[in-house]
Amino acid sequence: xxxxxxxxxxxxxxxxxxxxxxxxxxxxxxxxxxxxxxxxxxxxxxxxxxxxxxxxxxxxxxxxxxxxxxxxxxxxxxxxxxxxxxxxxxxxxxxxxxxxxxxxxxxxxxxxxxxxxxxxxxxxxxxxxxxxxxxxxxxxxxxxxxxxxxxxxxxxxxxxxxxxxxxxxxxxxxxxxxxxxxxxxxxxxxxxxxxxxxxxxxxxxxxxxxxxxxxxxxxxxxxxxxxxxxxxxxxxxxxxxxxxxxxxxxxxxxxxxxxxxxxxxxxxxxxxxxxxxxxxxxxxxxxxxxxxxxxxxxxxxxxxxxxxxxxxxxxxxxxxxxxxxxxxxxxxxxxxxxxxxxxxxxxxxxxxxxxxxxxxxxxxxxxxxxxxxxxxxxxxxxxxxxxxxxxxxxxxxxxxxxxxxxxxxxxxxxxxxxxxxxxxxxxxxxxxxxxxxxxxxxxxxxxxxxxxxxxxxxxxxxxxxxxxxxxxxxxxxxxxxxxxxxxxxxxxxxxxxxxxxxxxxxxxxxxxxxxxxxxxxxxxxxxxxxxxxxxxxxxxxxxxxxxxxxxxxxxxxxxxxxxxxxxxxxxxxxxxxxxxxxx
Ligand SMILES: [Zn+2]
Numbered sequence: 001x002x003x004x005x006x007x008x009x010x011x012x013x014x015x016x017x018x019x020x021x022x023x024x025x026x027x028x029x030x031x032x033x034x035x036x037x038x039x040x041x042x043x044x045x046x047x048x049x050x051x052x053x054x055x056x057x058x059x060x061x062x063x064x065x066x067x068x069x070x071x072x073x074x075x076x077x078x079x080x081x082x083x084x085x086x087x088x089x090x091x092x093x094x095x096x097x098x099x100x101x102x103x104x105x106x107x108x109x110x111x112x113x114x115x116x117x118x119x120x121x122x123x124x125x126x127x128x129x130x131x132x133x134x135x136x137x138x139x140x141x142x143x144x145x146x147x148x149x150x151x152x153x154x155x156x157x158x159x160x161x162x163x164x165x166x167x168x169x170x171x172x173x174x175x176x177x178x179x180x181x182x183x184x185x186x187x188x189x190x191x192x193x194x195x196x197x198x199x200x201x202x203x204x205x206x207x208x209x210x211x212x213x214x215x216x217x218x219x220x221x222x223x224x225x226x227x228x229x230x231x232x233x234x235x236x237x238x239x240x241x242x243x244x245x246x247x248x249x250x251x252x253x254x255x256x257x258x259x260x261x262x263x264x265x266x267x268x269x270x271x272x273x274x275x276x277x278x279x280x281x282x283x284x285x286x287x288x289x290x291x292x293x294x295x296x297x298x299x300x301x302x303x304x305x306x307x308x309x310x311x312x313x314x315x316x317x318x319x320x321x322x323x324x325x326x327x328x329x330x331x332x333x334x335x336x337x338x339x340x341x342x343x344x345x346x347x348x349x350x351x352x353x354x355x356x357x358x359x360x361x362x363x364x365x366x367x368x369x370x371x372x373x374x375x376x377x378x379x380x381x382x383x384x385x386x387x388x389x390x391x392x393x394x395x396x397x398x399x400x401x402x403x404x405x406x407x408x409x410x411x412x413x414x415x416x417x418x419x420x421x422x423x424x425x426x427x428x429x430x431x432x433x434x435x436x437x438x439x440x441x442x443x444x445x446x447x448x449x450x451x452x453x454x455x456x457x458x459x460x461x462x463x464x465x466x467x468x469x470x471x472x473x474x475x476x477x478x479x480x481x482x483x484x485x486x487x488x489x490x491x492x493x494x495x496x497x498x499x500x501x502x503x504x505x506x507x508x509x510x511x512x513x514x515x516x517x518x519x520x521x522x523x524x525x526x527x528x529x530x531x532x533x534x535x536x537x538x539x540x541x542x543x544x545x546x547x548x549x550x551x552x553x554x555x556x557x558x559x560x561x562x563x564x565x566x567x568x569x570x571x572x573x574x575x576x577x578x579x580x581x582x583x
Pocket of ligand 1: 391456460500
């Protein structure tokens with residue numbers, strides 16, 4: 001078996017003069033390896049230096065116009081004669097047995113992606129760039145060291161110091177050259193994973209990374225490149241959208257988005273301020289703050305790059321930044337003596353709420369519209385909203401459905417299926433007055449008139465307090481019963497479940513996942529692309545809520561005091577925009 005070591009390089013001749021000798025010194029016999037270096041349009045004399053090297057015949061040198069590292073690696077892969085391709089970078093120092101370790105692993109694990117570790121070279125100067133790389137490497141090693149079982153999607157990456165059989169590389173089509181300077185390795189890893197290749201991590205196949213980038217390059221060049229590439233990545237592999245950093249940077253409440261847009265609109269000024277703050281904190285040796293300032297800059301440029309890739313911020317928001325408030329009503333109708341007052345909203349208030357939503361441009365959607373959008377299909381209106389009702393009280397037919405029907409608005413009602421035509425027996429046991437539930441004829445009638453019905457268990461049992469078999473009985477049983485009531489395939493109704501009392505655990509969720517695509521909690525908040533479909537948040541509307549409360553429910557998901565809400569959300573937004581943004 002022969003291994004071909006591939007190194008793309010661009011204008012880093014001095015660095016290559018340090019790293020290439022460690023690669024040339026690999027302990028393998030002449031016929032067992034070759035080294036292919038591709039000068040990617042270098043202008044600093046790299047190519048002529050390489051040509052003059054006149055090393056052993058296993059060093060092969062190529063030149064191409066500057067087309068990015070992915071294109072350079074593809075070029076070399078086509079020229080390679082090895083059975084296995086090992087991809088390194090021009091800033092990696094290797095130990096003499098690195099190629100041998102990869103080769104041995106491939107002999108043991110055919111059709112596999114084999115990756116070694118990349119550690120930070122111990123030659124830091126104690127500046128902000130070095131601190132920044134130290135943080136990145138520390139997080140990376142925490143995740144990788146000692147790991148044996150790869151996990152989707154975090155381990156589906158094909159960073160430098162990774163190797164793969166040449167035939168598998170070519171079968172997958174190599175690197176996507178449209179990615180330019182960033183994430184081409186992550187994208188190829190995703191395709192390897194989808195093609196069914198196994199991933200192996202070699203804990204002792206270590207290379208050392210010498211960083212030579214400036215703070216400006218990290219913030220501006222890398223930031224913009226990552227933004228552009230991440231937008232391309234999540235459009236190509238839609239399942240990655242909830243995990244993408246740019247998804248988090250694109251969503252958030254209105255005021256957080258306003259802060260971001262203002263910073264972007266004044267980009268040169270914001271950049272200058274952050275550059276100044278980085279320098280000041282670096283000089284003051286305030287390591288944490290200096291690294292944060294650098295990340296702030298990177299996040300701004302990353303967002304800028306994503307907006308450029310999307311064409312404009314509206315498109316980016318439509319593709320990644322949609323938010324979905326979900327209103328949760330219980331009983332809408334006259335307050336019955338002895339009923340839980342908070343959970344009854346008067347018909348007048350409900351009518352006023354719908355009017356307010358209409359006036360403020362909210363467009364009710366179906367749960368499946370959200371699911372399709374999260375999965376990268378379909379488009380949502382600018383201000384989507386989901387209106388839901390738990391417990392399926394019969395007053396809905398009189399006071400709610402006609403209003404929704406007149407507006408042609410969809411809404412989803414969650415039915416306690418043992419109580420179809422019955423009443424709220426689960427609440428009566430706690431002293432609540434009897435409230436009757438919709439009967440089968442009403443459900444059938446309104447299902448044909450545009451109201452969606454989902455399941456809310458059979459008996460309104462608290463699912464976290466019962467055994468797995470009983471959970472299954474409650475969940476699957478309610479689905480079957482609802483299908484029978486509606487006399488139609490379940491795909492024609494809302495394929496979703498609402499946890500009774502909003503109470504769920506991982507076990508409950510996993511049982512629900514077998515029968516439903518979506519499930520609603522009562523956790524307060526507004527959903528975005530990263531909210532799991534089986535843990536959707538809702539804003540509960542209660543009797544004391546005013547229109548001002550409704551406004552807050554739609555903005556942040558709960559009726560918090562204004563100052564607390566604003567301060568908490570602005571802080572959370574700032575953290576999401578800057579502090580938590582990994583590179
Ligand atoms: Zn309920």
